[in-house]
Amino acid sequence: MVQNRLKRRVKELRELIEKYSYEYNVLDNSSVSDALYDSLFSELKQIESEYPELITSDSPTQRVGSSLLDGFQKATHKTRMLSLNDVFNYDDVIDWVKRMDKLLPNIKHEFFTDIKMDGLACSLIYQDGVFSQAITRGDGFIGEDVTENVRTIRNVPLKLREVNGYEYFLNGRTEIRGEIVILKKDFEELNRKRVLAGEVEFANPRNLAAGSIRQLDPSVVSSRPLSFRGYDLLRDNPDEISTWMFAYQSISLLGLARNEEADVFNNLNGVINYIKKWDKLRNDLSFNTDGLVVKVNDRHQFFELGVVGKQPRAAVAYKYAAEQATTVVRDIVISLGRTGAATPVAVFDPVVVAGSTVKHASLHNADEIERKDIRIGDTVVVFKAGDIIPQVDSVVTDLRPNNSTKYDFEIELVKQFPDLEFERPEGEVVYRAKGLTSVVLLKRSIQHFASKGALDIDTLGEKNVEALVDGGLVHDLADIYNLSFDQVIELDRFADISTKKLIHAIQDSKSPKLSRFLFGLGIRHVGSQTAIDLSNRFGSIKSLAEATIDQLRAVDGIGEIVTESIIAWFSDPDNEALIEKFESLGVRPYFEKSSGRLTNTSFVITGSLKTMSRDEAADKIRELGGIFQTAIAKDTTYLVIGEKVGKSKIEKAQSYGTEIIDEDRLIKILKS
Numbered sequence: 183m184v185q186n187r188l189k190r191r192v193k194e195l196r197e198l199i200e201k202y203s204y205e206y207n208v209l210d211n212s213s214v215s216d217a218l219y220d221s222l223f224s225e226l227k228q229i230e231s232e233y234p235e236l237i238t239s240d241s242p243t244q245r246v247g248s249s250l251l252d253g254f255q256k257a258t259h260k261t262r263m264l265s266l267n268d269v270f271n272y273d274d275v276i277d278w279v280k281r282m283d284k285l286l287p288n289i290k291h292e293f294f295t296d297i298k299m300d301g302l303a304c305s306l307i308y309q310d311g312v313f314s315q316a317i318t319r320g321d322g323f324i325g326e327d328v329t330e331n332v333r334t335i336r337n338v339p340l341k342l343r344e345v346n347g348y349e350y351f352l353n354g355r356t357e358i359r360g361e362i363v364i365l366k367k368d369f370e371e372l373n374r375k376r377v378l379a380g381e382v383e384f385a386n387p388r389n390l391a392a393g394s395i396r397q398l399d400p401s402v403v404s405s406r407p408l409s410f411r412g413y414d415l416l417r418d419n420p421d422e423i424s425t426w427m428f429a430y431q432s433i434s435l436l437g438l439a440r441n442e443e444a445d446v447f448n449n450l451n452g453v454i455n456y457i458k459k460w461d462k463l464r465n466d467l468s469f470n471t472d473g474l475v476v477k478v479n480d481r482h483q484f485f486e487l488g489v490v491g492k493q494p495r496a497a498v499a500y501k502y503a504a505e506q507a508t509t510v511v512r513d514i515v516i517s518l519g520r521t522g523a524a525t526p527v528a529v530f531d532p533v534v535v536a537g538s539t540v541k542h543a544s545l546h547n548a549d550e551i552e553r554k555d556i557r558i559g560d561t562v563v564v565f566k567a568g569d570i571i572p573q574v575d576s577v578v579t580d581l582r583p584n585n586s587t588k589y590d591f592e593i594e595l596v597k598q599f600p601d602l603e604f605e606r607p608e609g610e611v612v613y614r615a616k617g618l619t620s621v622v623l624l625k626r627s628i629q630h631f632a633s634k635g636a637l638d639i640d641t642l643g644e645k646n647v648e649a650l651v652d653g654g655l656v657h658d659l660a661d662i663y664n665l666s667f668d669q670v671i672e673l674d675r676f677a678d679i680s681t682k683k684l685i686h687a688i689q690d691s692k693s694p695k696l697s698r699f700l701f702g703l704g705i706r707h708v709g710s711q712t713a714i715d716l717s718n719r720f721g722s723i724k725s726l727a728e729a730t731i732d733q734l735r736a737v738d739g740i741g742e743i744v745t746e747s748i749i750a751w752f753s754d755p756d757n758e759a760l761i762e763k764f765e766s767l768g769v770r771p772y773f774e775k776s777s778g779r780l781t782n783t784s785f786v787i788t789g790s791l792k793t794m795s796r797d798e799a800a801d802k803i804r805e806l807g808g809i810f811q812t813a814i815a816k817d818t819t820y821l822v823i824g825e826k827v828g829k830s831k832i833e834k835a836q837s838y839g840t841e842i843i844d845e846d847r848l849i850k851i852l853k854s
């Protein structure tokens with residue numbers, strides 16, 4: 183039901199964004215932080231870019247500018263004010279250039295780069311060198327005439343400067359487009375004064391700039407420290423401005439401010455280095471930025487490349503990775519660490535934060551869940567602590583589902599670990615499994631790892647494990663592969679032959695079958711059959727570790743508890759480290775793809791079949807090397823439709839491009 187869930191999500195996001203946007207733009211009184219607003223907005227944009235069929239013309243993402251206040255005259259832009267396509271990484275930039283190269287082959291581009299200012303776009307018109315009009319962006323075609331307000335901005339000259347060689351800009355119409363911003367230092371100064379005067383501080387420079395320029399009283403505007411910085415220059419005859427760099431130089435010479443950081447490069451390497459440089463230095467700029475702008479420097483080429491939608495093909499906005507993002511908590515699982523401590527972990531719909539995908543975050547302990555009141559189904563703001571470890575910042579309670587309930591850690595402990603008893607020692611926040619110290623857990627896990635159904639290391643029985651752990655030679659599962667003859671022979675239990683035998687047996691186990699290795703890891707509720715199913719479905723530890731809740735649940739025979747347990751296991755950093763350690767010690771589980779005719783072909787059956795039971799069909803599919811799934815995933819090959827069919831499955835199959843077939847066709851596939 184991904185489709186329906188997404189539709190609902192999109193609707194919720196739009197409603198909330200509209201609400202916040204109204205508070206921000208019309209009431210000038212935001213109830214939430216900019217960062218939260220931006221996170222919700224980018225979540226919506228992300229979904230829409232993946233599922234363009236969900237875009238509607240009234241989506242906030244389709245809107246340029248914002249709703250108009252009464253009180254300003256509308257004014258038409260002589261040429262449309264465009265926006266820019268966003269890109270998020272170097273590959274996007276490279277792809278952008280490739281697309282242009284296809285349209286303009288054999289032309290070497292020079293690239294113009296600049297910092298993208300986080301303010302509000304405005305166009306200034308000079309007639310015969312005299313400031314005559316200022317128009318906000320509005321919808322790109324029509325904006326608001328804010329001439330009188332812009333006139334109060336002290337760095338907007340009322341007359342253009344006359345400079346040798348540039349006199350022609352003082353004849354006829356010269357339009358200078360740019361961004362109205364409030365410099366960081368001016369903003370801080372203003373807030374300091376407000377605090378002293380006992381007034382409420384302004385939230386951020388962008389809000390304040392936008393709110394100020396649309397004040398109806400120019401004297402209020404004049405009390406706000408607005409600045410204008412140009413980024414475009416337009417003349418009736420476009421040939422007068424050959425490059426973007428020329429436009430920038432002219433803007434300066436005519437007496438207006440612009441970013442001095444702008445630069446030109448004759449290759450992509452230069453652009454990438456510029457991006458890297460400003461990623462480090464952007465916080466030191468005098469104004470706030472939300473990225474960079476990269477354009478084809480030659481304006482003739484720029485215009486020739488044309489416009490798609492509202493965006494010119496020859497320019498992109500490079501957005502630095504958001505440092506926080508919103509996502510939905512799909513589940514809260516409990517991970518039993520190697521000391522027996524139970525740690526709750528929130529599992530999310532994957533989301534990119536500060537440049538990498540985040541799927542889960544530790545919630546630390548029951549008190550923390552209680553304090554932040556984090557519930558399954560909640561939308562949360564996620565950030566990276568110290569830029570590495572994902573953390574949940576807060577819950578967007580406005581998006582909380584109606585039927586949500588508080589998370590009860592103790593009840594969940596019983597559900598996930600029915601055979602264990604937990605205690606929470608006085609004054610501690612952590613629940614621990616009774617009787618399970620790290621030593622006991624370690625011994626058990628090694629014995630299990632070495633047992634018949636797992637890696638089958640016969641010399642590694644109970645007594646030997648005791649000796650190795652108590653002798654301080656093994657601190658985690660992978661350590662057995664570190665054992666040396668000299669170390670082991672030191673222990674009382676071992677003599678020359680027994681030591682050799684042990685070390686040999688261990689070294690011989692370095693290429694286990696994936697399913698046995700998986701079983702051997704001792705993930706709760708992953709028995710040997712489940713390990714086989716998982717290994718057939720995912721084919722490697724890496725893809726299993728990356729599996730989402732939906733992918734796991736789609737594996738036949740895997741229910742909620744097993745899924746939670748697998749997710750919890752892989753979300754424990756100790757286990758991540760353990761897997762890496764196995765790898766570095768040369769332990770290479772192998773997976774032999776069953777080489778049947780239906781290898782890599784997966785089936786979901788919905789409704790009942792006439793000629794066979796589901797189990798029979800499943801067996802037959804597996805026999806031929808195919809994969810039988812209980813729910814449709816993105817990679818499902820066939821959806822087999824029986825009688826009394828669920829509509830949601832069909833919709834989902836259609837959205838994933840899964841082929842829909844009937845029973846006759848299935849029989850043919852199985853027989854052919």
Ligand code: IVH
Pocket residue numbers: 263264265266296297298299300301302303304360361413414475494497499
């Ligand atoms: S160039 C045709 N340069 O970002 C290209 N835009 O998302 C015109 N902006 O509409 C835009 N700083 O309001 C350009 N250095 C900069 C900018 C900049 C901020 C804004 C501008 C533009 C929007 C695009």
